[in-house]
Amino acid sequence: MRAMEKRSITLTVNGQNHEVMVEPRKLLVDALREDCRLTGTHVGCEHGVCGACTVLVDGSTVRSCLTYAIQMEGHEVSTIESVDAGGKLSPLQQALHEEHGLQCGFCTPGIVMTFEAFLKHHSDPSEDEIREALSGNLCRCTGYQNIVKAIQKAAEQMRKNPDYVAP
Amino acid sequence: MSHPEFHYIGQHLPRKEDYRLLTGRGRYVDDVEVPSALHACFVRSPHAHARILGIDAQAALEMPGVVTVVTGADLALWTTRQRMAPPIEGLQAMEMDTLPVSKVRFQGDPVACVIATDRYLAEDAVEQVRVDYEVLPAVSSMCQALDPASPRVDEALPSNLISHQQAIHGDPKARQREAYKTVESTFSMHRQTHLPIETRGCIAVWDEGRQHLTFHVGNQVPHPYRTTLAGRLRLSESQVTVISQDVGGGFGQKIALYREELTVAAVARHLKRPVRWREDRLENLLASSQARENFCRTRAAVSAEGRLLGLELEIIEDFGAYSFYPGNYLARVVAMILTGPYKVQDYSYDVKVVLSNKVGNGPMRAPMAITSWLMEGTMDAIARELGLDPVAVRRLNMLHPHELPYTMATGEVLADITPRETMEAALAAIGYEDFRQRQKQMRAQGVYLGLGLCTVVESTTYGSRFYKAAGIPGSGHEAAWLRIEPSGAVNASVGLGATGQGYETSLAHAVAEGLGVAPQLVHLHLGHTDIAPYGMGSRGARGGTAGGSTLYLCARDAQDKVLLIAAHHLGLVDHTSLRLRDGRVEQLAHDEWMATDLTLADVARTAYLDPTALPQGMSPGLEFHKTYDPPPMTYSNSTHVCEVEVALATGAIRFGRYVVAEDCGTVLSPVVVEGQQHGAIAMGLSGSLFEHIVYDEIGQNLSGTLADYLVATAHELPHFEIISMHTPNRSTPAGIKGMAEGGVMGAIGALSNAVNDALAPLGVVVNEQPLTPMYLRGLIRKSFQSTNKA
Numbered sequence: 023m024r025a026m027e028k029r030s031i032t033l034t035v036n037g038q039n040h041e042v043m044v045e046p047r048k049l050l051v052d053a054l055r056e057d058c059r060l061t062g063t064h065v066g067c068e069h070g071v072c073g074a075c076t077v078l079v080d081g082s083t084v085r086s087c088l089t090y091a092i093q094m095e096g097h098e099v100s101t102i103e104s105v106d107a108g109g110k111l112s113p114l115q116q117a118l119h120e121e122h123g124l125q126c127g128f129c130t131p132g133i134v135m136t137f138e139a140f141l142k143h144h145s146d147p148s149e150d151e152i153r154e155a156l157s158g159n160l161c162r163c164t165g166y167q168n169i170v171k172a173i174q175k176a177a178e179q180m181r182k183n184p185d186y187v188a189p
Numbered sequence: 190m191s192h193p194e195f196h197y198i199g200q201h202l203p204r205k206e207d208y209r210l211l212t213g214r215g216r217y218v219d220d221v222e223v224p225s226a227l228h229a230c231f232v233r234s235p236h237a238h239a240r241i242l243g244i245d246a247q248a249a250l251e252m253p254g255v256v257t258v259v260t261g262a263d264l265a266l267w268t269t270r271q272r273m274a275p276p277i278e279g280l281q282a283m284e285m286d287t288l289p290v291s292k293v294r295f296q297g298d299p300v301a302c303v304i305a306t307d308r309y310l311a312e313d314a315v316e317q318v319r320v321d322y323e324v325l326p327a328v329s330s331m332c333q334a335l336d337p338a339s340p341r342v343d344e345a346l347p348s349n350l351i352s353h354q355q356a357i358h359g360d361p362k363a364r365q366r367e368a369y370k371t372v373e374s375t376f377s378m379h380r381q382t383h384l385p386i387e388t389r390g391c392i393a394v395w396d397e398g399r400q401h402l403t404f405h406v407g408n409q410v411p412h413p414y415r416t417t418l419a420g421r422l423r424l425s426e427s428q429v430t431v432i433s434q435d436v437g438g439g440f441g442q443k444i445a446l447y448r449e450e451l452t453v454a455a456v457a458r459h460l461k462r463p464v465r466w467r468e469d470r471l472e473n474l475l476a477s478s479q480a481r482e483n484f485c486r487t488r489a490a491v492s493a494e495g496r497l498l499g500l501e502l503e504i505i506e507d508f509g510a511y512s513f514y515p516g517n518y519l520a521r522v523v524a525m526i527l528t529g530p531y532k533v534q535d536y537s538y539d540v541k542v543v544l545s546n547k548v549g550n551g552p553m554r555a556p557m558a559i560t561s562w563l564m565e566g567t568m569d570a571i572a573r574e575l576g577l578d579p580v581a582v583r584r585l586n587m588l589h590p591h592e593l594p595y596t597m598a599t600g601e602v603l604a605d606i607t608p609r610e611t612m613e614a615a616l617a618a619i620g621y622e623d624f625r626q627r628q629k630q631m632r633a634q635g636v637y638l639g640l641g642l643c644t645v646v647e648s649t650t651y652g653s654r655f656y657k658a659a660g661i662p663g664s665g666h667e668a669a670w671l672r673i674e675p676s677g678a679v680n681a682s683v684g685l686g687a688t689g690q691g692y693e694t695s696l697a698h699a700v701a702e703g704l705g706v707a708p709q710l711v712h713l714h715l716g717h718t719d720i721a722p723y724g725m726g727s728r729g730a731r732g733g734t735a736g737g738s739t740l741y742l743c744a745r746d747a748q749d750k751v752l753l754i755a756a757h758h759l760g761l762v763d764h765t766s767l768r769l770r771d772g773r774v775e776q777l778a779h780d781e782w783m784a785t786d787l788t789l790a791d792v793a794r795t796a797y798l799d800p801t802a803l804p805q806g807m808s809p810g811l812e813f814h815k816t817y818d819p820p821p822m823t824y825s826n827s828t829h830v831c832e833v834e835v836a837l838a839t840g841a842i843r844f845g846r847y848v849v850a851e852d853c854g855t856v857l858s859p860v861v862v863e864g865q866q867h868g869a870i871a872m873g874l875s876g877s878l879f880e881h882i883v884y885d886e887i888g889q890n891l892s893g894t895l896a897d898y899l900v901a902t903a904h905e906l907p908h909f910e911i912i913s914m915h916t917p918n919r920s921t922p923a924g925i926k927g928m929a930e931g932g933v934m935g936a937i938g939a940l941s942n943a944v945n946d947a948l949a950p951l952g953v954v955v956n957e958q959p960l961t962p963m964y965l966r967g968l969i970r971k972s973f974q975s976t977n978k979a
Contacts, residue, residue, distance in 0.1 A: 103214075129386045
């Protein structure tokens, strides 16, 4: 691929507009990390398998390594930086903390984004459903068991108290 | 937790690292902002073995944003060559260029490096660098490597046999002659790779004014790494700072100084501009360290009752093209600890390590991973050939508690291990006899269930005396410092390099216990060579025993001084009746600990700000430093029991229960240890089922994407049931043993044995991995064909 002319685009990320100059081939994940300076979204494989770069676009999960930044004009992008409200962990983040659902943490933002979306539509998921949904995110440290446990716990917490915010 | 003698060690506390990692505020290498940094991208060989006839970078240099293109010839001026030549018997020395000058040795070998203002532009330019190659025949298998007619991977060496070591203890041949039977088994483990989710990467910032290099890199051994990096750049260790903040997994892949990293450092210094590099996944699969790939054979001389009389081991390992570690480094440990929980003194080994045109091998979580499969696969083979119950054969041969400490045939000493206890606990938990009943009933219905057993004796912490005895240069010691600040705040550091284990949490427990403050108030500062003391970093399972023990001892020194000051203040003759607990000085009166008015903060204030109030002759401040060399070796042990169902029609494996009883001594943080157990088992199962770096016959790597190199997801892995046992090691401070690799060893063996057990009625024995449906179907089909013929 040859260098292309940069274009000015507006990215709406976590409710804020970012005017950025990007080549049309620039990946969304690179634009988020380099141009918006939001480095919480990680690059693990650049071919859509590992799930580390998962973000939400208009509320649905998207691999930001398989998406061009220029495609995102007019869409709402949400990244890991938007999940905790003013330093308060979301129920899912809190449960991952309590159940030791992360180790090196590199895959964690992708998993959090995947299940922030998943839990909105699955208030009482079974272990099988969780494992199936989690199979789109590779984790090399945890063996997944504590992640599954944390997601179950978060779901329970959110059912009991929909307005729950972690202490 | 069952550590009544400890107050803080073993507490169930969540991790300190989590907040930043959960909120996207970790600082991995690629998150570090360096203004106007240039980007490096490597030109890599498309051939497994070829002479470099010429490199033409003109077209690349004319492209937008390209600053320079450097080759092996440039690096030869700026860096020294690597020489891997420890004085080990049977090992050939190897020298390597920083980047290849005359020939490439594997597909993906870096031949040039493009430096540009932007990563995208650097990648564009890489495609325009023309390299002329004369393609040479490749060495793509162990068998071929050993053939004298084959090409030599390193032409400076007389053959591809980089290491050959043998030892005979007792007389195993004589035992075979006397034996009722000699049972022979073979085992082939396939090539795998560590696959941290964060690939490699680095940033080099050269300060021309100070003549100083700041090097950001995710690394497990920051100080030894700095020593090598400085040396190869002809700089002093005062001129290099290595910073390794958050690291997205290592598993052994982030230890040695890679040629790409040295290149980036040298170019940054040459250009006097910061340069950064982030490896992509293709490069990680093609050119980052790989592991395993060996062929092993055991010959067990046994009595009719199944008693093991003598054992022979042969290993051939494919080490790849370059010696980033001594060639014997990985396989020799397998040979030394093979017999593990079993009593046998007549034992010999023959270990050959060969070079091939593949990526150079490195230690991957459990470099000795195959050990337990070898030994426990051999035990199953004995049971199978003699028609005995596999558990009975193990019970007959396993060490009894009264036989400990036990000196293995190789001279390795096992102490404070409990293999019988873990085996019986795991068997009881799974309900062994009930399983056999169920297995029988299900077989009658055409359902093939199997149960695999694997007892692991895991070598965890390698002390300096082990290295010396094994003829390996280097040290197994660790270093720590601890500072109580004037406010009473507690800072500490150790030379380990964290890659996600949770050291900031687990090691805080060790400091807390030694000092007498809550772990939550202890802050660990890791991964910065100007801040941390010179330690040997993270390898094997040494973090707990080497790192934790050093910090614990250092913190005990600190508590001593705090109490001496407190005793002086309280007008006591000595400090024997005092202790620090939760940051408050307590005094023993009538067998009861009573709080005094003094806190750690009071003592700290005195130590720093009112030194004339200190006991006579005591120096001001509360700063402590400690080094500690662990015993030659510490061992943990465990037993894995795995239930599977194998579908004959498809060769698919489905897990039933997976139970592990593990005794890893005193546990600093049960939260962190459980996480390590899960992760290790998962890595073992994933490797045994899916992961496979495949090279074809001309040395082309066929596994360059995660669609080819498959890793277990949450969907394929079972739920792990863990039974925790805690027999302390009596020769380490606080009884710590170390752990984190045994799970890999146990999983590999338990799964293979379970599949064999399931397919026993067909006479099928798996002797290679991965256990893919295609492989199992092939064996099942062959079995049916031979039955039909008969």
